[in-house]
Every structure is written in C-alpha cells, then in structure tokens.
Amino acid sequence: MRADGSAPLGWAPTPFPFDRLAALRAEGPVHRVHVPGSGDAWLVVTRDAVRAALTDPRLRNDIRHSAGWETDGGQAVGRNMLQSDPPHHTRLRRLVAGHFTPGRIAALRPRVEAVARDLLDRMPRTGPADLVGAYALPLPVTVICDLLGVPAGDRGDFHTWSNELVTPTDATTAAASAAALAGYLTGLIARKARTPDGTLLADLAAPGASGALSSEELLGMAFLLLVAGHETTVNLISATVLSLLTHPDQLALLRADPGLTGAAVEESLRLNSPVQAGAFRFAAEPLELAGTRVAAGDAVLVSLAAASRDPLAFPDPDRFDLTRRPQGHLGFGHGVHRCLGAPLARAEAAVALRLLLERHPRLALDADAESLTWRAGTLLRGLAALPVRLG
Numbered sequence: 001m002r003a004d005g006s007a008p009l010g011w012a013p014t015p016f017p018f019d020r021l022a023a024l025r026a027e028g029p030v031h032r033v034h035v036p037g038s039g040d041a042w043l044v045v046t047r048d049a050v051r052a053a054l055t056d057p058r059l060r061n062d063i064r065h066s067a068g069w070e071t072d073g074g075q076a077v078g079r080n081m082l083q084s085d086p087p088h089h090t091r092l093r094r095l096v097a098g099h100f101t102p103g104r105i106a107a108l109r110p111r112v113e114a115v116a117r118d119l120l121d122r123m124p125r126t127g128p129a130d131l132v133g134a135y136a137l138p139l140p141v142t143v144i145c146d147l148l149g150v151p152a153g154d155r156g157d158f159h160t161w162s163n164e165l166v167t168p169t170d171a172t173t174a175a176a177s178a179a180a181l182a183g184y185l186t187g188l189i190a191r192k193a194r195t196p197d198g199t200l201l202a203d204l205a206a207p208g209a210s211g212a213l214s215s216e217e218l219l220g221m222a223f224l225l226l227v228a229g230h231e232t233t234v235n236l237i238s239a240t241v242l243s244l245l246t247h248p249d250q251l252a253l254l255r256a257d258p259g260l261t262g263a264a265v266e267e268s269l270r271l272n273s274p275v276q277a278g279a280f281r282f283a284a285e286p287l288e289l290a291g292t293r294v295a296a297g298d299a300v301l302v303s304l305a306a307a308s309r310d311p312l313a314f315p316d317p318d319r320f321d322l323t324r325r326p327q328g329h330l331g332f333g334h335g336v337h338r339c340l341g342a343p344l345a346r347a348e349a350a351v352a353l354r355l356l357l358e359r360h361p362r363l364a365l366d367a368d369a370e371s372l373t374w375r376a377g378t379l380l381r382g383l384a385a386l387p388v389r390l391g
C-alpha cells in the first residue's frame with residue numbers, strides 16, 4: 001500500500017493496517033471482521049488473547065474443521081504442517097526439525113555470510129541501489145534453495161509462483177501459480193529420489209528414508225519450506241534497514257555497538273511484523289475466546305502485528321527502540337506452530353545487517369520514506385523496493 005492508502009496495481013491493500021489494529025485493540029481483544037478473499041472471521045488483537053488462542057487445542061489449523069470454507073490455493077500443493085494439527089503435525093514437524101536447530105544453523109552461517117558478501121560485491125560501491133532486489137531478497141532465496149536443493153536455473157520461475165501465492169493478484173492467477181508450482185515440485189522431488197544429492201529434499205524423497213511421508217505430504221513440505229523461506233526474511237531484512245535509516249539515533253547506537261545487531265533484529269520483528277497474522281484457525285467445538293463466544297466451525301485470525309504492538313506488553317509500542325528487550329513479541333508466532341525457521345531467519349537477518357553496515361558506512365535512504373510501496377496482504381507485509389544510496 002502507498003502512503004496515500006492506494007494500492008499499487010496488482011496488490012490489494014492490507015485490510016488491517018497498524019492504525020486500524022490499534023483502534024480495534026483499544027475496543028477489545030476479539031472482533032468480528034471480513035477478510036477479503038477469505039470470509040468472515042474473529043480477529044484477535046491483544047497479546048494475551050493471541051497467546052491464548054495459539055495454545056488453545058480447540059482451535060485447529062486443518063481447514064476441514066471450518067464451517068464450509070472453500071480450500072485455498074495452498075491446498076493444491078499438498079497438505080503441510082502449518083495446515084495440520086497434532087498428532088499429524090507433530091510427525092511432520094519432527095521429520096525436518098533436525099535441519100533447523102540452532103546448531104545446524106550455526107554451521108550454515110559461513111555459507112550465509114559468503115552469499116551476503118557475494119551480493120555486496122556485485123552491488124556498486126557507491127550510488128543508488130534497490131536493497132530489496134539486490135540484497136534482501138536474493139540472500140534468503142539463495143540460502144533456502146541451496147538447503148532444499150532447487151537448481152539455480154529454476155529459481156526465477158519459482159519465485160514468481162511463490163510470490164503470487166502469498167500476495168495474490170487474483171484468485172485465477174493464484175490457482176494457476178499453485179498448479180505450476182505443484183507440477184514443478186513434483187518433478188523436482190522425483191528427480192531427487194532418482195539421483196540423491198544430499199540436500200534436504202533429496203533426504204526426504206529418498207526411497208526408504210521418506211517412509212513416513214506420503215507423496216502429498218512430501219509436496220506440502222517442499223512447498224511450505226520454500227515459500228516460507230522466500231517470502232518472509234526478505235521483509236525482515238528490508239524493514240529493519242528502513243527502520244534504522246529513518247531512526248538515525250538508533251542507527252548510531254548500532255554502528256557504535258555491533259553487539260546490538262540481534263537486538264535490532266528482535267525489535268524489528270516486533271515492530272515491523274513481516275508475518276502480520278497466523279494461518280487461519282477453526283473452532284473444532286464452541287468456545288469462549290477472551291470473553292467472546294466462538295461457534296464450532298468459525299474461523300479465527302490472530303493478528304501477530306497487533307499483539308506485538310500491544311501497549312500493555314510493550315510500552316510506547318510504535319517506537320523503534322534497540323534498547324528495549326522485546327521478549328515475548330509474537331513475530332515468530334507461539335505454541336506448536338511457532339516458526340520452525342526462526343533460527344535461520346534470525347541468522348540471515350543478523351548477517352545481512354552486519355555486513356551491509358560494515359561495507360557501507362554512509363548508507364542512506366534514497367527516497368521519501370512515506371512514498372515507499374509496501375506489499376501488504378492479510379498475512380505478510382514487506383517493502384516492494386528499498387531505494388538506498390550506497391557508500
């Protein structure tokens with residue numbers, strides 16, 4: 001969305017901008033809303049109510065608990081852990097959790113640094129650049145494609161489909177992208193099964209090793225990991241850089257003490273909420289949510305963005321403050337579906353930030369911050385481009 005509230009061609013404006021969320025939160029924790037493209041849902045906006053909803057076993061992620069909602073485009077690419085509930089969810093998550101432990105991610109860090117340095121080397125030493133296209137996007141995309149084993153030549157197509165799925169232009173294009181992506185991943189998985197190459201997908205696809213996964217589950221896993229790896233960390237990196245460039249005092253603090261890099265990433269996760277809302281939950285039985293009656297089959301949308309700016313948990317919540325300790329922000333969600341990729345995302349963002357600031361001591365914004373275009377949907381929010389001046 002542009003600063004004037006209009007949507008650039010092809011992007012729907014978010015139905016829940018921060019000011020609307022703040023107004024709703026001031027009125028109460030749970031609201032009946034219409035979610036464009038999905039339907040009516042209960043929107044949860046305070047931190048305590050969001051945490052309660054995310055740990056309530058009666059709220060399920062499997063859309064089959066909904067009262068008649070149509071399946072979305074994502075269903076066409078297999079059933080995945082984010083759309084499953086325990087014990088099925090537990091089994092799927094365990095199969096890949098070992099690849100995303102802090103230890104595994106620490107081992108991956110030199111590779112993340114090498115990719116970031118390479119991207120910095122390709123950018124001019126001085127002058128204008130788009131930090132999204134040249135840096136914030138290709139870094140996580142390269143890392144997740146390497147990790148899973150998507151060949152370099154296929155990454156452009158892959159990104160177009162993935163992008164269309166998470167911030168759709170319209171239902172028809174989103175469905176076509178889902179089908180194209182499913183076809184591509186099915187072929188890739190079959191190739192990996194025939195000629196294993198040590199990547200995560202090859203491990204899962206290897207005959208025998210994947211005994212626990214059906215082909216639909218394997219497709220869903222590949223889809224979820226690739227899309228999650230493509231569409232989220234880019235938004236964290238670019239939004240963090242923007243917050244720093246528009247808050248020179250905070251940037252000066254970080255430049256004086258690079259030890260604050262992790263704190264900058266956490267504060268940005270809280271304030272910028274690259275993932276604005278959790279996946280829809282559905283009530284498996286009637287329940288009460290922070291005093292509101294929810295009928296069986298009703299959809300519930302938890303606003304992580306609203307929860308992470310709840311003034312009761314975070315004083316002066318709209319302020320970007322590196323010295324705040326934003327423990328308990330909900331940027332990575334909460335409960336059993338808490339982000340599996342959090343250690344990877346944190347490492348990528350910290351490496352990206354540290355190396356960028358080291359390389360460009362005079363980095364500056366090259367546009368009016370108010371004129372920047374945000375790609376904002378119900379679930380994700382990120383900058384379409386970030387014009388900067390290098391140097």
Ligand code: HEM
Nearest residue numbers: 081082228229232233236278279332333337339340341345
């Ligand atoms: C800044 C970057 C990221 C943010 C803010 C983020 C945020 C989130 C959030 C909020 C959830 C929970 C959604 C819900 O409960 O409905 C989630 C789940 C998930 N994330 Fe991330 N994520 C990021 C990066 C990644 C990366 C790099 C990966 C790895 C490939 C990843 C993989 C996943 C997976 C697999 C789930 C589902 C977990 C489950 O259902 O148990 N994420 N993420």
